[in-house]
Amino acid sequence: MSHHLEASRNSCALHGALQLFEAIDGVVPVIHSTSGCGVQHYLGVTRLSGGNDTFGSPPVSSSNITQKHVVFGGGSRLREQLKNTVKVVQGELYAIVTGCSTEMVGDDIPAMAREGRDQEWPVIYTNTPGFGGDIHHGYHLALKALIEQLPDILKSREEIPSGLVNIWGIIPNQDPFWRGNLQELGRLLEGIGLVPNLLLGNGQNVASWQQVPGALLNLFISPWGEFPARLLEERYATPSIICEGVPVGNAASILLRRLTDRLELDPIRTEEFITREESRLNQQFARLADSYYRAGFQREFALVGESAQVIGIGEFLVNSFGMLPRTLVITDNPSESIQEALDSRLMAILPGYCTDVLFSEDQSEIHDVVRAGQPGIILGSSLEQEVAVELGVPFLALSFPLFDRIVLERAYAGYRGAAALLEDLGSAMLAGSKYINEAS
Amino acid sequence: MSIKQGKHIAIYGKGGIGKSTTTSNISAALANAGYRVIQIGCDPKSDSTTILRGGNDLPTVLDTLREQSKVRLEDISAVGFGGVLCIEAGGPVPGVGCAGRGINAAVEQLQELRVFDEFKPDFVLYDVLGDVVCGGFAVPIRDGLADRAYVVSSSDFMSIFAANNLFKAVNKYAPSGGARLGGIIANSILAAYAPALIDDFAGKTGTHVIGYVPRSLVVAQSELYGKTVIEAAPQSEQAQVYRNLAKYIDENEDSVIPKPLNSPELKKWAREWGDRIFEVETGVVHEMASI
Numbered sequence: 001m002s003h004h005l006e007a008s009r010n011s012c013a014l015h016g017a018l019q020l021f022e023a024i025d026g027v028v029p030v031i032h033s034t035s036g037c038g039v040q041h042y043l044g045v046t047r048l049s050g051g052n053d054t055f056g057s058p059p060v061s062s063s064n065i066t067q068k069h070v071v072f073g074g075g076s077r078l079r080e081q082l083k084n085t086v087k088v089v090q091g092e093l094y095a096i097v098t099g100c101s102t103e104m105v106g107d108d109i110p111a112m113a114r115e116g117r118d119q120e121w122p123v124i125y126t127n128t129p130g131f132g133g134d135i136h137h138g139y140h141l142a143l144k145a146l147i148e149q150l151p152d153i154l155k156s157r158e159e160i161p162s163g164l165v166n167i168w169g170i171i172p173n174q175d176p177f178w179r180g181n182l183q184e185l186g187r188l189l190e191g192i193g194l195v196p197n198l199l200l201g202n203g204q205n206v207a208s209w210q211q212v213p214g215a216l217l218n219l220f221i222s223p224w225g226e227f228p229a230r231l232l233e234e235r236y237a238t239p240s241i242i243c244e245g246v247p248v249g250n251a252a253s254i255l256l257r258r259l260t261d262r263l264e265l266d267p268i269r270t271e272e273f274i275t276r277e278e279s280r281l282n283q284q285f286a287r288l289a290d291s292y293y294r295a296g297f298q299r300e301f302a303l304v305g306e307s308a309q310v311i312g313i314g315e316f317l318v319n320s321f322g323m324l325p326r327t328l329v330i331t332d333n334p335s336e337s338i339q340e341a342l343d344s345r346l347m348a349i350l351p352g353y354c355t356d357v358l359f360s361e362d363q364s365e366i367h368d369v370v371r372a373g374q375p376g377i378i379l380g381s382s383l384e385q386e387v388a389v390e391l392g393v394p395f396l397a398l399s400f401p402l403f404d405r406i407v408l409e410r411a412y413a414g415y416r417g418a419a420a421l422l423e424d425l426g427s428a429m430l431a432g433s434k435y436i437n438e439a440s
Numbered sequence: 441m442s443i444k445q446g447k448h449i450a451i452y453g454k455g456g457i458g459k460s461t462t463t464s465n466i467s468a469a470l471a472n473a474g475y476r477v478i479q480i481g482c483d484p485k486s487d488s489t490t491i492l493r494g495g496n497d498l499p500t501v502l503d504t505l506r507e508q509s510k511v512r513l514e515d516i517s518a519v520g521f522g523g524v525l526c527i528e529a530g531g532p533v534p535g536v537g538c539a540g541r542g543i544n545a546a547v548e549q550l551q552e553l554r555v556f557d558e559f560k561p562d563f564v565l566y567d568v569l570g571d572v573v574c575g576g577f578a579v580p581i582r583d584g585l586a587d588r589a590y591v592v593s594s595s596d597f598m599s600i601f602a603a604n605n606l607f608k609a610v611n612k613y614a615p616s617g618g619a620r621l622g623g624i625i626a627n628s629i630l631a632a633y634a635p636a637l638i639d640d641f642a643g644k645t646g647t648h649v650i651g652y653v654p655r656s657l658v659v660a661q662s663e664l665y666g667k668t669v670i671e672a673a674p675q676s677e678q679a680q681v682y683r684n685l686a687k688y689i690d691e692n693e694d695s696v697i698p699k700p701l702n703s704p705e706l707k708k709w710a711r712e713w714g715d716r717i718f719e720v721e722t723g724v725v726h727e728m729a730s731i
């Protein structure tokens with residue numbers, strides 16, 4: 001380790017796995033670790049993502065191990081906890097996740113899961129110590145557990161609809177707009193005759209996951225979706241399409257045309273849908289024009305967020321909204337090869353324009369580069385507000401951690417998301433603009 | 441921690457090299473000389489003090505801790521030969537849990553029980569499991585618990601290797617208040633070249649050998665009776681060897697921070713000794729060599 005990290009936005013692997021499991025109806029996570037791990041998930045993650053958390057904190061089952069279990073092994077404690085959980089909490093699937101202490105000791109988790117299955121309990125497991133990786137890694141581990149273990153435990157009951165598309169790469173809470181974004185993506189797919197498998201949130205359940213192997217295609221929306229897509233390709237030979245960022249505005253049209261091409265859908269239907277959606281968005285642009293010019297919306301911006309957000313929102317603001325990308329900060333730590341790919345893609349947003357692109361999860365580094373760019377508006381997590389105040393520029397909070405905004409259904413994906421983004425961005429500009437002060 | 445009662449000594453060495461036998465005999469000899477002695481086995485096998493106690497059962501600190509929340513000194517200790525207070529830290533079932541953390545927990549428990557304040561020992565001997573495999577097993581020398589570490593070694597390369605590892609640990613912790621090295625106890629000396637080999641290793645690492653314990657049938661015999669040599673055969677030569685070791689530890693204040701060899705150095709050193717032993721065994725006569 002070369003330097004310390006200040007206020008990292010990327011919590012631990014255990015929390016990534018919990019994000020996923022808690023977003024599926026009927027899945028009951030069982031934490032096998034010290035008691036702080038579950039609390040930290042609430043304090044450090046779910047509570048900081050648009051205010052959607054269970055009152056107080058989510059009631060999550062945890063083995064709450066102590067020194068005794070570290071010394072003698074915590075297997076029996078987990079066995080007991082699993083038994084009690086199955087008794088007390090109704091669920092369709094129980095998912096054991098582990099933390100640092102139990103993994104350091106080396107408790108035999110697969111054996112405990114097997115014991116549970118021998119009792120006819122539907123139990124999956126994944127080893128998710130925080131020292132093994134961050135929240136994105138945990139998301140991967142949990143996906144892997146579901147993809148690999150679920151088919152052995154529960155037999156699929158329902159028929160798989162034709163035209164089913166799995167959507168990957170949106171991590172609950174790590175993208176505060178995950179529910180709305182998934183809904184809008186689903187609406188887009190339906191618009192061209194496909195059946196979206198959203199998998200997370202809004203009533204998605206274990207049955208949705210049982211349909212995964214039967215999908216026509218895997219669509220992944222961020223670099224973090226590549227892993228499950230690859231797993232599924234290996235297991236079921238399902239093809240996949242990558243869309244590196246959340247598609248905002250016209251980027252949605254590009255995606256829909258690619259899907260239509262790839263899956264040989266009815267192009268007329270697709271074009272009709274796109275025309276309807278785009279013309280509506282264009283009208284909204286037109287209505288915004290007066291404010292746009294009077295308040296000087298066309299300015300340099302700094303954007304801080306996960307790669308899918310920075311690509312999707314950044315490209316939209318530049319390509320469709322005429323704004324100037326001064327500083328782009330990607331906080332989710334993608335692998336080096338992905339960084340290179342993203343880097344060249346971001347550099348191409350506005351050829352010849354001087355954009356600072358930074359990959360970092362360190363608050364002070366992020367704030368330094370944002371500050372140095374002297375942007376005319378900052379879009380980022382709630383942590384960036386202090387820089388906006390310091391620079392006296394408008395601010396829009398849209399990435400994790402998001403603790404000064406409520407996000408229930410809002411989306412920034414798709415056509416509707418684009419309109420919502422314009423509303424929020426425009427409001428922030430006006431609220432912080434001289435134009436208001438002069439008018440009053 | 442309150443002011444330390446007595447001299448605290450940790451004994452390390454490769455598995456099976458004779459740590460428990462040697463430690464128990466030293467404890468017995470110190471007790472015979474009139475000192476108050478505690479011997480603490482820091483090894484999940486919990487067989488350190490067996491020959492001091494005639495082989496009787498003794499619940500370990502950790503077993504007791506597992507079963508009951510409150511532990512009393514009388515539950516986890518037994519008075520053995522010569523009044524030596526015997527304690528076994530214990531540990532988890534092999535393959536489960538973390539023995540390293542177990543040593544930590546047991547030592548914390550002993551401190552909580554104020555064993556040293558209560559018993560007022562002149563000597564506390566820690567008999568620590570084999571190699572220093574992880575931080576847990578370095579606890580006795582790391583946290584200022586023991587002031588001296590001794591290592592038991594034979595002339596096998598593997599036991600020298602383990603000794604060198606201990607030197608690395610001492611070297612790391614001694615500057616910040618950890619134990620310093622008292623010296624090497626050469627055990628199971630049988631081959632003629634053995635003392636010279638161990639002496640040479642000691643010289644290379646800036647340490648020295650405090651005593652040579654011959655391999656002896658008396659040890660095996662006494663062990664079968666469930667006794668130390670000091671108890672079973674006090675008149676034997678072997679008993680005298682152990683008494684001398686005890687006397688050295690009692691009277692000597694010398695200690696060093698050893699200079700462990702790095703891997704290539706250790707390998708090179710071992711190879712050279714391999715050649716020499718081969719020549720001795722096959723009778724190659726060098727010029728000037730006195731036979």
Ligand SMILES: Nc1ncnc2c1ncn2[C@@H]1O[C@H](COP(=O)(O)OP(=O)(O)OP(=O)(O)O)[C@@H](O)[C@H]1O
Pocket residue numbers: 453454455456457458459460461462483485569570627628629653654655656657659660663
């Ligand atoms: N000098 C000696 N002469 C003869 N036998 C010996 C001698 N030293 C030790 N032994 C025998 O070697 C065996 C192992 O000794 P001991 O149990 O003391 O080793 P240890 O280092 O404590 O082992 P462990 O690492 O398993 O705790 C015992 O049977 C013991 O009697």
Ligand code: SF4
Pocket residue numbers: 012013014015033036037038040041098099100101128129130131
């Ligand atoms: S980093 Fe480890 S100890 Fe901390 S919350 Fe995550 S699993 Fe628990």
Ligand SMILES: [Mg+2]
Pocket residue numbers: 459460461483487488567
């Ligand atoms: Mg022993």
